Structures are given as C-alpha cells and as structure tokens.
Amino acid sequence: MDINEACRIIEGVRGGAILVATMGAMGAFDQLGAAQPRINSVPLMGGAASIGLGLAIGRPDRRVIVVDGDASLLMQLGGLATVAERQPRNFHHFVIRNGTQFSGFSNLATPAEDIVDFAAMAKAAGYRGASSFSDAAAFSEALPAILAEDGPIFTELRVTPPPPIPGANTQFEIPPQQFVRMGAEAVALSAWLAERGND
C-alpha cells in the first residue's frame, strides 16, 4: 500500500466526518479533492491529533478522522494519553507509517523505525482498539467495521515511501499558501460547522 491508496480508501468512506490531516496525507487528500469538513495541521508536525481531539470534544455529533504521520506522532506520543483520557467515541486516529521523514525528498529514517509498535502503544495508552495494515485490500475491507466502532480507535497504515528525489531538486521555496492555509481552513470549517448546528 502507498500513501495515496491509503488516503483514497479513507476518503472513499469518510462521508460527513471531519478530516484532520497533516504532512504527506495532506497532499494525498489534496490530490483526491477532499472537501469540507476538513482542516490540516500545517506547518505543524504533531498537531493533528490534538486539533482533532478538540473538534471531537466540541462536536460530539460528528465523527472526526485524524490522518497523522509516524514522525509527527513520535513528537507527541503523550498525546495518546491525552486522547485516551477523554475517550471520545467519535475519534478515529490513523497513522501513515512510511518510516521516513521528508518522505519523497531525502527519505531520512525515523527513530527506531524497526522497533516502535504504535498500535501497542495506543492500546496501552487506553485507546479502545488498535490495529495495523500494510495491504490495501485488507484495509479497504476492514475500514467500514473500524469506523463503526466507538472511538478512540487507532489504525496504523504501513505504506511504502515514495522514492527520494536526488540532490539539488529536493529543496524549493515553500509557497506562502503553506503558512496561511490552516487559518483559512479553520475559518471555513468553523463556518461549515456553525451552519449545520448539532445534528
């Protein structure tokens, strides 16, 4: 499975769930044309799960799907306990595990890539359920049942990283949009949620 397949499978069944993505998943959902309700933690590694938790607490009538990154989660492992303490039934936490940072650029290895068991960590922290997939067909088949469960549920998605880009082509000027899009998305999502009230 690659990140585009993983995100396509999630988007295919997301329905009206609020999508909170970050890093590579943000780009994958952009390519899929993922629409409201949606926000990205950008540029902020590690923020997606907590932004999603705030949304889940504030809007218990709406399912929240967080699509995190493995290096992002490593930055905020204590966030698993923050989520677990609240036991939000509408919270589903997916982690794209590609084992790399700056994936598709230099593909630098994440710490303890061959050692860390994220699903076990989430379960030990107090998530109701945790599982791991590396096969797209198996994930696609299991996802409806995963989303039917009460959260917090954790799902690791082991994906093959894209190949690195060699040398001087890796660094381009970061576009201004990268620094303003979260604010624009916050305004849009807030308005979208307010228009619909509590279902």
Next chain:
Amino acid sequence: MEAHPYNIPASACLAALQRNGVDHFVTVPDWIQLALHERVEAGVDGLELVRCSNEDQAVCVSAGLRIAGKRPITVIQNQGLYACVNALRAVCLDASIPVVFLVGHFGREFGNFGQDPNLSERNTVKLLEPILNALGVRFWRLETEGDLAGMDEAFAYADRESRSAVLIVGAPTGWN
C-alpha cells in the same frame, strides 16, 4: 500561606471565566493556579476539564474547540508557554485562531509581587513578557483582583481581532 492582595481569589478567577462564557478548561497544570485547578477538578457546572500531556497539545485542543464553536481557556505556566512556542506560532499567529491563555508566573520571587516582573532575577519569570512581545502576542498582567477586568478585555480582543491573548497570573491564586 497568608493571603495578601496579590493572591487573586480562585473564586474571582472562576467568576471571570464564567462571565466570559468559558466552557472548557484545557490545561497542563500550573503551580501558581493550584487553587483554581482544585475548584475546577471538583467540578464546575458548564466548565469541562480537558487534561493534556503537554502544552503543544493544550494549544491544539483549544484550537479544535474554538473551531467547533466552543470557548476554551488554556491554562498553563510560564515554562509551558516556552515549551509550546512553535505550536503557538502555527495556531495562534499563522492560523490566527484566537486561543486565550492563563499563564502562571512560576518561580517569581515573592519580593517581586507588585513590582515589574521583568526585574526578576529569574529567567523563567523575566523572559515571559519579552518573548510575548517578540511573538506579537498581547498580554495582560493579573496582579490583583481588580486586574480581572483584563480577562474581559482579553476575550473581547481575541473575539474582535481573531488574535490570541495571554493573561499572566502573577502570584498564587487565593484559596478563597
């Protein structure tokens, strides 16, 4: 500890939060605000407690709540604010999500109460206001109970300007 004018009663802090419509108390606990924490831990109608493992998470949870139409307060201490500067940069500055903070001045010399905290000899105290100024985040000092009007101003500012605001609690909150 004998109460003096610099110990703002926790009951008054709570009343100020309530009159500003605060519905979620998002926190990594602060030693300076222990009396307020204990009241919230005991349960306050209409005020949900959200415990976070670190201040990055507190900022982001508050942002999510704010987007969801809620009215959180983020309660941390000065060291915690130093720890979450990047989350603050992304959420409060770049994204302009108006998070309002109560930040306790942990480590302040008692002899400095009522004085300029920037004259403290301790980095944990004297760096707070310069860092907030460098970040362009407005702040209000809560030094005595009368300063709690600053909380009303801070929320009004956050609502009006869609900017974050920090209320600096200068001395341990009173147990009354």
